[in-house]
Amino acid sequence: MDHTSREAAYFAKRLKELNEGKPKLLLEAIIKENVFFLKVMAEHAKFIGHLLDPSERKLVDQARDFSHDFDQLLFQAMDLDSMRPQSETTPILNQFLDRNRVSVVSLRNFKKSAKELIKDCKIKSNIHPLLADHVFREAERFLQIIDMFEASLKK
């Protein structure tokens, strides 16, 4: 519930910003958006791991590895946030986005195959197909945001 309400608050805030035409400070936004989405990704990995049947050992292990990986990335993002403005240089932020992208791509692929396995009733879990689709689409959205930030750093 906490996870879902944070996503709703994020969406409402985004609509408000769009309505007001408020330009966000790019460098600060890069770190803050990544903190938000890395936490969401870490939580997805955790609840996927919990909702899979324990007999799906390989998938549970993979979900646990993603959980650890995204916790580490989240801590790194929080480190950068606490080190602003010195951490807001283009080379540091480029490297930060590249590193995050690698992990999000592999989590997105994991979610995509889990989503298909769930839809085809090939694995045992308590994951609703709509939830599997939701977490997949959120990873896709995070990748779009990373690409958008990377493109604006090049300008």
Ligand SMILES: [Fe+2]
């Ligand atoms: Fe979510």
